[in-house]
Amino acid sequence: MRLRRTAAAALTLAVIGAAVTACSSDDSEASVAAARSSAYAALSSSSAVAATSAANRPIPTAQQLDAQIKAALDPNLPDSDRTDLIQDGAAFKDAIPDMYKALQDHPRAVYGVKDPVFDNHDGTLTATLSLDKDGSGTDVRTTVVHFVYLDNRWKISKNDLCGILRSADYKTTACG
Template structure:
């Protein structure tokens, strides 16, 4: 079970308040100690609530923004270090980059993209749908669920789902096992 910032702040506040009350009971009322403990607990709780609220209300990227993110990751002109930063556990894909290029080169008419809607899973991930039309004719469109993972404040392409995209394009790579 994970410890939320709000729960942690509440425990700290309760502990500080207990210490202040215990001290007050043993030596008589020490208003300054109680006020200091209360002030510290309130500040800690307030900071935790603010942090939790800002994380919970992070603006969701649109399907167009996520689509641009994927297209950027597949752009051959992008330096590999920047490309791997767009992918969850991106360093594992460094050796797979030639496979991604080959998939693009072998399918020059391919049309792919993220479509609406984008769902917030409330666990640090987003879900959207990825469409892939390998020959660009519209007759062989494949779709797959696509996840994006929030890592260090950045939405990254899910490692698992990138492997799914490569598999749906009939490519295998050691990064995907």
């Protein structure tokens, strides 16, 4: 987002500079062309930085995000690995027994991240999570879920995880 603003500001300044130059008494095609060229260079440069930045953050597929959420609920996963999958995950350490209880209370539950996954170009992703608490397919709920890029990995948003837990009638101090 900051990159876009910087590019827009550079382009705006260059266009204003070109307009001022065009309106001055030393009106010349060369100075207008130079200002235009400068504006396009600034825009291209910021686009290249944005592309490089995005290239450093590989966008996971829905299947990869789904596997990540399911891994967070795997009882064999060490708690520290589990909390690493959640934004502000350390706050959820005490909630882990509640997550297991939710799974035990709904052993036929079917849930998962579905395509498409959207890159919001601000260090977050948006995807859809579906939940069928009894696995019957008659009461499937969906919600938008966000992932935040922190510590070189995509983590489920704390706010979204809290929303999911609240919708399943589970309370935790991590969610306030």
